[in-house]
Amino acid sequence: MANKGWDEFEIGAMLRSFDGSIDDIAGTAQVDRTYSPSSSYTASVADWRLVKPVFNKDYCIDCQFCWIYCPDVSIIARDKKMIGVDMDHCKGCGICVEVCPTNPKSLLMFPEQAEEEAEIASWPAKDEEK
Amino acid sequence: MSEMKKIKNLKEFSTSADRFEGANLLCPGCAHSIIVREVLNATNDDLVLSATTGCLEVCTAVYPYTSWDASWIHIGFENGSTAVAGAEAMYKALKNKGRLKQPDRNPKFVSFAGDGASYDIGFQWISGCMERGHNMMHVVLDNEVYANTGGQRSSSTPIGASATTSPAGRVSYGEKKNKKDMVSIMASHNIPYSAQVSPNKWKDMVKKIQHGMAVEGPVFINAVSPCTTEWKFDPKDTMMLADLATDSLVFPLYEIIDGHELNITYRPKNVVPVEEYLAAQGRFKHLFKDEYKHLIKEWQERVDANWSYLQRREEARV
Amino acid sequence: MAFDKMELKDIEVWDGNFAAAQALRQCQIDVVAAYPITPSTPIVEGYAKFLADNYIEGEFVMVESEHAAMSGCIGAAAAGGRVATATSSQGFALMVETLYQASGMRLPIVLNVVNRALAAPLNVNGDHSDMYLGRDSGWIQFDAFSPQGAYDLNFIAFRVCEDHGIRLPCMVHQDGFMTSHTAQGVETLSDDVAYNFVGDYKPMNDMLDFEHPVTHGVQTEEDWHFEHKARQHNDLMTKVFPKIEEVFADFEKLTGRKYNLVEEYDMKDADVAVVCMGTSVETAREVATEMRAKGIKAGVVGIRVIRPFPFMQIAQALKDIKAVATLDRSAPGGTVGMLFNEIAGSMYNLEKRPMLCGKIYGLGGRDLTKAHLVELYTELQANVDAGKITTPLQQFIGVRGPKLSFL
Numbered sequence: 001m002a003n004k005g006w007d008e009f010e011i012g013a014m015l016r017s018f019d020g021s022i023d024d025i026a027g028t029a030q031v032d033r034t035y036s037p038s039s040s041y042t043a044s045v046a047d048w049r050l051v052k053p054v055f056n057k058d059y060c061i062d063c064q065f066c067w068i069y070c071p072d073v074s075i076i077a078r079d080k081k082m083i084g085v086d087m088d089h090c091k092g093c094g095i096c097v098e099v100c101p102t103n104p105k106s107l108l109m110f111p112e113q114a115e116e117e118a119e120i121a122s123w124p125a126k127d128e129e130k
Numbered sequence: 131m132s133e134m135k136k137i138k139n140l141k142e143f144s145t146s147a148d149r150f151e152g153a154n155l156l157c158p159g160c161a162h163s164i165i166v167r168e169v170l171n172a173t174n175d176d177l178v179l180s181a182t183t184g185c186l187e188v189c190t191a192v193y194p195y196t197s198w199d200a201s202w203i204h205i206g207f208e209n210g211s212t213a214v215a216g217a218e219a220m221y222k223a224l225k226n227k228g229r230l231k232q233p234d235r236n237p238k239f240v241s242f243a244g245d246g247a248s249y250d251i252g253f254q255w256i257s258g259c260m261e262r263g264h265n266m267m268h269v270v271l272d273n274e275v276y277a278n279t280g281g282q283r284s285s286s287t288p289i290g291a292s293a294t295t296s297p298a299g300r301v302s303y304g305e306k307k308n309k310k311d312m313v314s315i316m317a318s319h320n321i322p323y324s325a326q327v328s329p330n331k332w333k334d335m336v337k338k339i340q341h342g343m344a345v346e347g348p349v350f351i352n353a354v355s356p357c358t359t360e361w362k363f364d365p366k367d368t369m370m371l372a373d374l375a376t377d378s379l380v381f382p383l384y385e386i387i388d389g390h391e392l393n394i395t396y397r398p399k400n401v402v403p404v405e406e407y408l409a410a411q412g413r414f415k416h417l418f419k420d421e422y423k424h425l426i427k428e429w430q431e432r433v434d435a436n437w438s439y440l441q442r443r444e445e446a447r448v
Numbered sequence: 449m450a451f452d453k454m455e456l457k458d459i460e461v462w463d464g465n466f467a468a469a470q471a472l473r474q475c476q477i478d479v480v481a482a483y484p485i486t487p488s489t490p491i492v493e494g495y496a497k498f499l500a501d502n503y504i505e506g507e508f509v510m511v512e513s514e515h516a517a518m519s520g521c522i523g524a525a526a527a528g529g530r531v532a533t534a535t536s537s538q539g540f541a542l543m544v545e546t547l548y549q550a551s552g553m554r555l556p557i558v559l560n561v562v563n564r565a566l567a568a569p570l571n572v573n574g575d576h577s578d579m580y581l582g583r584d585s586g587w588i589q590f591d592a593f594s595p596q597g598a599y600d601l602n603f604i605a606f607r608v609c610e611d612h613g614i615r616l617p618c619m620v621h622q623d624g625f626m627t628s629h630t631a632q633g634v635e636t637l638s639d640d641v642a643y644n645f646v647g648d649y650k651p652m653n654d655m656l657d658f659e660h661p662v663t664h665g666v667q668t669e670e671d672w673h674f675e676h677k678a679r680q681h682n683d684l685m686t687k688v689f690p691k692i693e694e695v696f697a698d699f700e701k702l703t704g705r706k707y708n709l710v711e712e713y714d715m716k717d718a719d720v721a722v723v724c725m726g727t728s729v730e731t732a733r734e735v736a737t738e739m740r741a742k743g744i745k746a747g748v749v750g751i752r753v754i755r756p757f758p759f760m761q762i763a764q765a766l767k768d769i770k771a772v773a774t775l776d777r778s779a780p781g782g783t784v785g786m787l788f789n790e791i792a793g794s795m796y797n798l799e800k801r802p803m804l805c806g807k808i809y810g811l812g813g814r815d816l817t818k819a820h821l822v823e824l825y826t827e828l829q830a831n832v833d834a835g836k837i838t839t840p841l842q843q844f845i846g847v848r849g850p851k852l853s854f855l
Contacts, residue, residue, distance in 0.1 A: 006675040006682065011615055012554030013676045014653045015196040015663040022659055025199050026174040029147050033199075038663075040190070040197040043153035064144040068332050069369050071163040073152040077144040089152025093159035093358075094366030109366075176658040178527070193672045196663035201655035203526050204665035205549050209519035212511065216481055216523025217655055219507040223478040224529055224656065227505055231657050255519065258512035 030073075041089075045072075049092035051109045053085050054119050060106035066096035082106075103130050134340050135174045143336070146171040149199035155189035159365025161355040161372065162186050162271045164329040166242065169269055169351075172339040176200065176237040178217050182210035182247035185278045186271060208252040214241040215264040238343050239266040245286035246276045249312055260319040260348045267342050267349040268316075273357035274309065275413075281360045285310050289432075290425050291413045293360075298416040303425055308432070313386065316350035320389035324350040327383060330372035334383055334395050341385075354381040362412025371410060378407040379437045384444075392443040404430045451505045456636040464598040464627035467634050468534065468560045468620070469494025471602035473504050474642035478529035478649070481509040481520030483539060486572045487624040488562035491534035514539035518546035518559075525555035525617075526664045528654025530606065532557065536624060537564035540578040544585065550617045551586030552680065553664050556609040557617040558602065559587070563726065563777075564624040565812040573813020574624030576725065576777040579754070580786050586680055588618040588688055589755040593711075593729045595632045598622040600705060603637075606646045607695045614691055615652060616684060621754070623726040625813060637703065645702055684756045692753060709758040711750035712765050714740065718747030720828035721766065721802075723791055724775035725751050728809075728816050732775075735821035744829045751787075762794040771803040771828040771837075777810040784842055784855070803837050809845040820845050 010016075015038040018025075022033060035041045062082050067075040074090040076083050085096070085107075097107045104124045137143045149170045156163050162185060170177065177200035181187040187204045190197035205213050218239045224230045241259075243252055248270040256268055275293055276282040283293035286309045292298035296305040317324040322345040327335045335353075342349035356371035358364070363371055375381040376396060383396035405426050408414040417425050454473070462470065468491045472480070482492035498504045507524075511517050514535050525531040535543060540561060550557055563579050565571040579589070588609055592598040601620045609618035622628055637645070653662045668676055689709060700706045713733045715721060722732050729750035739746035749765050751758070766772055772795070776785025783789075788806030795801055807824065810816045824845070831837050840853035 003671065004675070006678040009194075009675075009679070010653070011679065011683070012552065012653065012664065013193055013666050013668055013672070014553070015191070015194065015666060017196055017199045017661045017663065022661075025149055025176075025658075025661070026147055038194050038196055039151055039199070040153040040195040041151040043195055045153045045155075048158065062141060064140040067144045068140055068168070069164055069329070071156065071158075071160050071167075071368070072154075073148045073150060073163075073167065080141040080144055082144075086152065091158035093368070094364075095159055095368055098366045099369050178655050180523070188667050191663050191666040193666045193668040193676075196666070198663050199661060201658075201661045202663045203523060203655065205519055205522050206545055209516060209546070212481075212516045212519035213523035213526070215509065216479065216520035216525075217527035218523075219479045219481065219509045219520065220524040220527035220529045220531075221656055223505070223507040223524075224527075227478070229529070231651075231654075232659065235658050237656070237658065254512055255516050258516055262509065262511075 044088040045091050046088055049090065049112050051092045051094065052087070052112050052114070053090065053092070053094070053096050053107045054110050054114070054116050055082070055084050056106050056120050056123050059102045059104055061102055063101060065099040065101060066107060069095050069099045071095065103127055134344060135172065137172070137336050140332070143171065149177065151197040151199065153195070154197040155192060156185060157359050157365065159358040159368045160185070161273070161329055161357070161368050164368070165269070165271055165353045165355055168329055168332055168335045169240065169339050172336045173238055173343055175343070176235045178214060178237050178239045180204060180210040180213040180241040182243040182252055183207040183278070184244040184247050186242055186244070188278060207247055209255050210241040210243050210247065211252060211256045211259040211268050214239045214266050215259045215262070218264045218266050239264070241266065241268045243268065243270055244277070245270055245272045245274055246284040249285045249310060256316070257319065260316055260321050260350060263347050265346055265348070267351060269351045269353060270312065271355040272352050273355040273360060275357060275360045277357050277360045290417050290429065292416060293413070303416060303422045313350065313352050317386035317389045321350060322347045322388055323385065325385035326352045326381060328354045328372050328376045328381055330369050331376060331383060331396055338385060338395070360413065363410055367410070374402055374407040374410055378402040378404045379433050380404060380407050382437060382440055384440055390448055392440065394440055394444050404433050451502050453639045454503050456638065458636060459633045460636050461631050462595050462599070462634045463629050463631045464592065464595040464622045465490035465562065465629065466494060467595040467599035468602055468622070469498070471599050472532050473498045474637065474639050475530060475532070475603065475606050475646050476504060476643060477506055477532045479507045479509065479521070479524035479531050480533055481511050481517045481524060482533045483511055483514045483517045483535070485514065485536050485539035487564060487628045488534040488536040488560060491560050491562070514542040515546060518543045518550065521557045522546060522550050522553065522555055525550070525557050526553065526654070527656045528651035530610070530649040532560070534560035534562065536562045537566055537578050541566060541581060544581060547582055547585040547587060549665065552676070554615040554680070555617055556615055558605045558609065559617065559619045560602070561619050561621045562624050562628045563621055571812040572624070574626050575811050575813065577779065579621050580778045582619065583755060583786065586616065586684065587755060588616050588684070589753065590618070590620050591725045591752060591754055592620060592622040592627060593727060593750060595627060595630070595634050598627060599634050600699065600703070600707070603642060603646050604695050604699055604707065608688065608691050610649060611691055612650065612652055613687055614683065616688065621726070626727040635703070635705070641702070645699070688756050707752055709753045710761045710765050711752050713748040713750065715747035715749065715765055717745055719745040719770045719832055720825055721747040721749055721769045722773045722775055722821070722824060723749040723751065723787055725754070726777065728775055728777070731816060731818060732821055735818050735825065739822070739825045744825055746825045757790055759794045762791060763798055766791070766795055766802055767798050767800070769802045770832045773824055773828055774804070774806045776806060776808050779811055780808060803831050805837055805839060806842050807845050808842065814846050816846065
């Protein structure tokens, strides 16, 4: 939201989450909601990251540990499947990697500039000691 | 009453549509938002929320952005509980008068607050809300420190933690007083439900939140919230710290029903030594110097004694 | 469950507290969150009793402090309904933090302030210390001079502050004990007429509208805070007076009782005038009339609306006056009284500036007697006759010991 003048916003510094009316918020997936420009959903913290998670679906068992423990609502789950990371909202904390139980892990942290495809191509093998 | 949301397993839970948004300004790895997500996702009912001044508030409602997909209010540092209580009173009044816009809804009233805002400055307000019997839930995001103002001790800060106002130094091991037992204090208001939760034990959390939302009357929840910034650990290790907290029994998980019936809800298979919990955090680093090692032993004794006390309370069925 | 109406006589003998409580009943307040303090307690006790007797439907939340009282009112108002409470003195002081939050969030709460001194030393009697403490809090503030005013101004307050073009909280002040506990004849409105005057509460940005979630009480830093405060001030300065005047006019049509932003008494041809608030206005009016019999052309300016301050209206009222005294009923704490300052500011750019001096009086409930006012008017006339101020600018009235004056 652009920096508005004093006469250009709603009184009381009140913010709306959605544009217009929304009937069943808890029953409406984020992608199907009409967020207002005031929702932080429309913002990005991608520039906070120094490292980023890369998701390798080949090893994922859809346990959803990463979904439940992600502080930033950045694990995209659809129909009980993990389908990727929301890179606008991920701050790169690395919790998802730590809680991933697969061997090898289905999520690993790489420098922000890393090429995702290249990293997936050279994904580590199963750790036999675990 | 509305139907309780069915959450058999994590896969099923993951179909929840979050009502808390990313691109908030909380630190990477902050446990607050993990706890908030677990609480909000435990129900599909409408929500009226508050937060007191603190990390959660200053990071999720910074104009012109809000991270909340339910009605939310912040007033001050001490009075988020009372804000929600006022809203709940209005809900009752309008319901009786037939003036609700959506009369078929079954909203839940939840206030979030840090330990400073709950144990210290907001203590009286919360006590008032609990005593008056509002149909609401107060959730403490207990990181045992004033994190938002930069790490000062609160009455939740445990012995030996180095905080900026109780720093460890050449002649001090940091905080000298142990944290107060808020779960029992609140239970002593004879409220229908009070409990301690931890975000790593999400199933226990969801069960307790759902129970708390189903009962009529005030509910108090104390959630341990490992703080990457003030506990001084790597952001990726937040859940490891939560695991250490619950499995060392530093944060035992239990509930108190109707002010007296105590149930322990999690018994770790392998209890972790408290030393491991302390060693994982920079705020306790100084305790590992020779002159303070006795404090680690005392920590363990205190945790053991508390665990034994909880077990005795549970067995007594008083 | 329907509630019962109450039959009122055309004129009831009520004190200011009961008059305010009756007004809250007739406005059908949805939520009152309150904490007891002398002398305002009977207002909320009245609401509680009306509730207990089924003369009203609503929720009375008896909280554990005044801070919590206003916090609860803020939560209730943000939820979306009619909200009121009452307090005094130390309770008001404890509320101050939340007063700013209520106005910043633009929540139309009505707070009855039964004015009382601030400790130390502790004192339960009337002065305007609490009123002055809240003067920059961004609330609309009315001052009642009598139980009738306390009754009428509550209806007016709700009409003004709940208007969607206004949405600012509103205080109705009355003097502790002198008004709050002094029974007088109060002309009443029937329940239906009173409620219809105020009208149904119309929610705005209400938290209980689950199809339009709202976030109240955000953080704004240097990039936004100024604009929000500017907006709030703009609305106070430009929107409130027209609305108040509209509501005053409607109220006069309904009741015949006329209220004005500035209540002028015998000001048209006056040479000397006092500016005051609360019960002192009525005393000053009586004395002014007596002074006229003695050949001193005396007038009185009573301030009905303290915030927003009727700066231009005051200037208009005082522009042809020769000498003016302000009566401040609050310890000024190292400067001139608030009224002295405000009046000085409003007169400063007048072509012909009246002489101005300030009196501090009535602290902790000390009586302002007619003799005090006779002396004051006489002194003002002496200044007029001398063509200059012959006394110190600030004088204490009615305090024991050597005469106390400054500046």
